[in-house]
Amino acid sequence: MKQYRAYCFDLDGTVYKGTEVIEVAAETIRCLQQKGIEPYFITNNASVNREDVEKKLAKMGITAVRERIYTTAVASALYCAEHHASSRIYLYGEEGLRKAFAEQNLHVVGPEEADVAVVGINRNSTYESLSEVMNVIRNGATFIATNSDKIIPTATGFGVGNGSFIRLLAHATGIEPLYIGKPESTMLELVRESGGYTKDEMVMIGDNYDTDILCGIRYEIDTIHVAGGVHSKEQIQERELQPTYFVNTLTEII
Known part of the structure; x- marks a missing residue:
């Protein structure tokens, strides 16, 4: 397999499942680091920021460079x-989203003043809170969604993802959002700019075709699909666009 300078790992389903590390992933990451290659970690999770992910990985025996972690909140x-440095921004989400915006010193406001509405996963959503953000968007705020994941992995299976809430809001407002997370290429472009890479030096690694693999394909970089996650190899082989590589275990990439 070709060697790369920027290995971009999806997290949930690829490096860990919930709170349980995938040992072969941890072994692979350590092997890359021994070769002098620090990987990037890219997740659609908007409820966490860089510090949160760094601490979680550390508890699993994985050392991550904080600046190489990209959540959709970040x-x-x-x-x-x-693009909205002078805007008044309303945040609908969890603590990780608020921390990320505070770190950029952005002007976060209440629903009555907002020019921009950024919507991330909010597991405390209620009818009232969803109605509030709906009205912010209906009143003219630019609609930005952290990601479009319909479902998210949980310890007991799956939970409702941010994308499902976004579809509700889009239906209620008649307005489609700008999406930031995978399969959109915003995070990969941030990686490329941060390291000065060319696209042929980058690879996207994940278990979910609709997010991880499509993100890499659309950004025109190589992709590695890892078995055992959201989509099987057989399911993906029915798709028009294929990953560069299929692997049964991440140790195959080193």
């Missing part, structure tokens, strides 16, 4: 810092 904040 990516959304970086996007808004570039």
